[in-house]
Structure formats: C-alpha cells, structure tokens
Amino acid sequence: MSRYFTEKYKELTPYTPGEQPQDKKYLKLNTNESPFPPTTRAAEAAYSETLKAELYSDPECVSLRNKMSEVFNQDPERIVMVNGSDEALNFAFMAFADEKSPLVFPDITYGFYPVFAELNHIPYEEIPLKEDFSIDVEDYVGIGKTIVIANPNAPTGICLPIADIEKIVKSNPDNVVIIDEAYVDFGGESALPLVDKYENLLVVGTFSKSRSMAGARLGFAIGQEKLTADLNTLRYSTNPYNVNRITAAAGIAVLDENDYYVNNCKTIAENREWTANALKNLGFRVLVSKANFLFAESDKISGEDLYIKLKERGVLIRHFTKERIKNFNRITIGTREQMEKFINTVSDILRETDGGNAAD
Numbered sequence: 001m002s003r004y005f006t007e008k009y010k011e012l013t014p015y016t017p018g019e020q021p022q023d024k025k026y027l028k029l030n031t032n033e034s035p036f037p038p039t040t041r042a043a044e045a046a047y048s049e050t051l052k053a054e055l056y057s058d059p060e061c062v063s064l065r066n067k068m069s070e071v072f073n074q075d076p077e078r079i080v081m082v083n084g085s086d087e088a089l090n091f092a093f094m095a096f097a098d099e100k101s102p103l104v105f106p107d108i109t110y111g112f113y114p115v116f117a118e119l120n121h122i123p124y125e126e127i128p129l130k131e132d133f134s135i136d137v138e139d140y141v142g143i144g145k146t147i148v149i150a151n152p153n154a155p156t157g158i159c160l161p162i163a164d165i166e167k168i169v170k171s172n173p174d175n176v177v178i179i180d181e182a183y184v185d186f187g188g189e190s191a192l193p194l195v196d197k198y199e200n201l202l203v204v205g206t207f208s209k210s211r212s213m214a215g216a217r218l219g220f221a222i223g224q225e226k227l228t229a230d231l232n233t234l235r236y237s238t239n240p241y242n243v244n245r246i247t248a249a250a251g252i253a254v255l256d257e258n259d260y261y262v263n264n265c266k267t268i269a270e271n272r273e274w275t276a277n278a279l280k281n282l283g284f285r286v287l288v289s290k291a292n293f294l295f296a297e298s299d300k301i302s303g304e305d306l307y308i309k310l311k312e313r314g315v316l317i318r319h320f321t322k323e324r325i326k327n328f329n330r331i332t333i334g335t336r337e338q339m340e341k342f343i344n345t346v347s348d349i350l351r352e353t354d355g356g357n358a359a360d
C-alpha cells in the first residue's frame, strides 16, 4: 500500500477471483465458465465492430436492448446493459442500500457481495443458511432491508422456487430485492415474470455462464423503469461506455442463436446429473444443484487436500477457506469427456489416500 492510499479504502479486502493460471493447460473446472465456445457468428460480429473501434460505443445499447427485449420479453426501458453482471450488482448496491436500508444476504453466497458493500461503505448483515445449506425464506420475509439473493445460490447450487422469491419481494415493499440469476438457465426458475407486478424487484443476469461470454464481459439488470433510471444515473456517472461495441455486437449475435445456448445448458445439466451420481458412488455428499457446478464433500479426504491433489494432476476446482464450507469444493460442469476425466482423477486420488478401498 502506498502512503497516498486514502483512509476510506485502507481496510478494503478485494475479491479473490478463481485462479486463471496461464502456466500450463489445466482441465479448468474452477470458475463456472462454459465448456462450449460462442459460435463463429458472434466472432464475425465482433470482428466487424473491431474495424470500427475508433468510434465510441452506443451508451444506450439500443440494438442490444431491443434484441434483449425480444428474447426476455421485457420492455427495453426496463433493461440496463453492463460490463459483466458484477457491475450491475455494484450499481444496485450503491443505488439501493445504505444505513437506512442495510444490505442482507446469506452467509454462504457469492463472495463479491461483502466486497461491494465494503467498497461502498454500506452496512451489511449475513444471514446463516440452514444446516442443509438452503435459504430459510422466513428469515427474509418482512425484514425491511435491501436483500440480495443469488438464485440458484453459489457456491451451493441450491435453488428457491419463484413462489418463495415472490413472498420475499411482496413482504418488503419499501426495499429493493435483488435476485442474482447468474445460473438460472441451468435449471432454475427466473423471477422475471414478477417484474411487472413489483416495483421493488431487480433481476440481474449475465452472459458469462450460460452464454459462453465470460471473457467478453456482458451482463444486465431488469426492473421497472424507475429502478433502471436510478441504475443509469450511476452508470452515466461512472462510465457511459461500459459496454464496448465489440461485446455488444457479439451479444446480439449470441441472442440471435439462443437455441444453441439453450441446448448447451441442457447438455450441461445432463452432465451435472451424471457427475453428481458418479461422485455419490465415490462416497461424496453432493448438494442438489440447479447450476452449472456441484458443491461436494467427502469424509475420506479434506476439501483442501482434494483441491491440491487434483491441481497436481492438472485439474482445477474451486476451494473456499470459509470455516463452514472448507471441507467442500465447487466443481464446474464441463463436457462429458471432461467430467469423465475429473471423476477418474478423483477416483485415483481416493484409491491412493485410502490404500485401495475407495473403488469398492
């Protein structure tokens, strides 16, 4: 830290992203990316915009929002496009949470929530998940605070039904409820149909997971006009060109080929079920996931040991050090071949550590 760093950020602990090692080729199952690349049509759209990169992008993202409107069946005025949904979360926390309406979220959830809260000096409270890692909906009913819930939750993968989301939104009319739907396309239920009914609901989504665009940075927030106007006030006060023209064009192409991505999600969901069964056969406890990852633990090997031994063998998964989940790992679901390799490697590791009894 330099001696110039201001007081107000001295205590800030930044978010730790999952490893993106460049040293060798890993089987990368650690940051919930899609195993399927975008189509050449998205690449061609990006190429032609690169030839116009001397011009600023459209700060209103008109074409992209019109396309979004068709696919998500929402008025374009209700859609804000952002540079990855992390940016929408940051803007939403800035806009809708403060001392009068502090932020609440589960104790086990996306690690960026407390970081954005601290960055913006927003008081926050973590509400423990139940013993089985599910959300106790009653904890949030009528709480009178700004709520953010990832649904499906990360890193657990557990999903709340839309009726529960509605209960939370309805019972907190004076506070904004932010539903982070980064993983909804892998089997969750979207809260978007509720947007029309509730002025305090903001749904946040991303192209990073189900739409194969993690490296292009594209996300969105959808809510009633007054909420999106507030987000735009912050966006125009930060960086009106937050979505670059190359990404915007690729995003339109991706939405044009929605079926390809929907089909990829289906494949990933099938591979998830296959992997969950294979892990259970190896003695793992696997939480029920509706996302593109599994959260699993074993009493035969610690979470950290498994993570390290897999890494030595060229397989990356995500390990968290937080006490309550330190025996778990989060495993991104890839192609069937990748998951077979993962399961075979885990099985080898267990056999070694177990003296040959693991494969029984």
Ligand SMILES: *Cc1c(COP(=O)(O)O)cnc(C)c1O
Binding pocket: 032, 083, 084, 085, 086, 087, 110, 150, 154, 180, 182, 205, 206, 207, 208, 214, 217, 218, 219
């Ligand atoms: C990956 C993820 C995001 C956002 O990612 P972006 O790449 O910034 O769109 C948001 N919320 C959760 C829970 C995530 O896992």
